[in-house]
Amino acid sequence: MIDATHDAGLRSWVESAEGHADFPIQNLPLGIFSPQDGAPRGGVAIGDRILDLAQAASLGVFGGAAEAAARAAGGACLNPLLALGPPARRALRARLSALLAVGAPERALLAPLLHPAADCTLHLPATIGDYTDFFAGIHHARNTGQQLRPENPLLANYKYIPVGYHGRASSVLASGAPVRRPCGQRKPASESVPSVGASRNLDYELELGIWIGPGNALGSPIPIGEAAAHIAGFCLLNDWSARDIQGWEYQPLGPFLAKSFATSLSPWLITAEALAPFRAPMPPRPAGDPAPLDYLHDAADQAAGGLDITLEVWLRTLSMRTAGLPAERLSQSNARDLYWSVGQMVTHHSSNGCNLRPGDMFGSGTISGPTAAGFGSLLEITQGGRAPLTLANGENRRFLEDGDEIILRGRCEREGFASIGFGACTGVVEPAFSTTTPHGAG
Ligand code: MN
Secondary structure, eight states: OOOGGGOTTOOBSSGGGTTOSSOOTTTOOEEEEEOTTOOOEEEEEETTEEEEHHHHHHTTOSOHHHHHHHHHTSSSSSHHHHHHOHHHHHHHHHHHHHHHBTTOTTHHHHGGGEEEGGGSEEEOSSOOSOEEEEOOBHHHHHHHHHHHOTTOOSOTTTTTSOOEEEOOSTTEEETTOOEEOOEEEEOOTTOSSOEEEEOSOEEOOEEEEEEEOSOOOTTOOOOGGGGGGGEEEEEEEEOOEEHHHHHHHOTTTOOSTTTTTOEEEOSOBEETTTTGGGEEOOOOOOTTOOOOOGGGOOHHHHHHOEEOOEEEEEEEOHHHHHTTOOOEEEEEEEGGGBSSOHHHHHHHHHTTSOOOOTTOEEEOOOOOOSSGGGOOSHHHHTTTTTSOEEOTTSOEESSOOTTOEEEEEEEEOOTTSOOEEOOOEEEEEEOOOGGGOTTOOO
16 A cells, blocks of 8 residues: 655655665654663654654644554554554554654654664564564575485475474564574584584574564464455564574474574564555466465465565674674575565464464565575575685685674665665674583584
8 A cells, every 4th residue: 555655755854864775754664762871662763863652642743543553652562553453553654754754843843852773772672472483485495405305305385385383482682682602402414422512503594574463363363365464564584593403403393492592683663554665466486386275365465465675694704893894795685585475474374273463473484585696594505514605805604603793684675666674683693601511512
């Protein structure tokens, strides 16, 4: 649904919003921030500033449905807003767009409620009750399957089921939080018994995060035609993965400790409304692929359930930081490389009656492009560590080293519309705790 808030000609009286790479007035992402010496509260990013939503609401500048939405977004987490659904978010967006546009009479009232983003701490935007990670990036699924089963990379269920597993919500982190290298059981093929110690094969996964809005009652599946109304917005998600721990533990029940030590999210919730101009048809399935089963098939979802978001992974090693060198890009892909739409994930997840709740988080699965330039994990780039990557400064990487910073970025561009971005999802790898490596790390 494209409306006046998407007009490329709209300009904000917040000067830094003009041409801002991520947060021009056409984006208006929501998040939770703390100003210097202040408590966490809801805000909207505009240029390099953050507007305090609760304080703005207390001035009476919203009115109607926008007022209720601003108050729901003004607390210490966005869950109350997520529960309200698309009409409330649309009303809030429309009013924010008017309030922040050039010529708004409320400018003098609102200007004192803007905080420089650089002086604020950003938190997770919502309390996450449950986190589920899918496997919908088909190039990643094929690349990793190929390493295990060259003759049969995709298992028989892949094109029928949006495959997923239940992740761990307690260790989902806001961007910028350090990521401690995990310890665990490792059993390389060259050894006959496992040892315990620091992971030697720490990896990242480039994913799209999906914020669930209104939930469903236990026992009431969400039909595919209604799935979009349950998706509040999106972020970037780094599914940190310890490949050596994963390779030993995953059979037969799937990922466990190889994933549950940390998952990083970009802090701004990019609303479904902000992404309206960047919806795309789902790519046609190749000849010979089965059509989605009826409960996963909807004409509108097929026509506009895709998302045209350019996604990137950047690496900045400790040596690069010390030498003042910039981050180096490892890959670029696009959310259009997903085999399943986000609506199909919602419908499949609830199809057994499982209840989703406002603030639940879905990971899309690693989004790799069709060629090596788009591989969304080191597992793919270095072929499981067998073909180390050489960086511009001469360093090599099989997997991540302590001190490495991984930076995910996302950006949407379309002719005739203002480009918007996701902001960054970052994390620096910290050394494993030696106290958890009684049998020796390394
Ligand atoms: Mn994953």
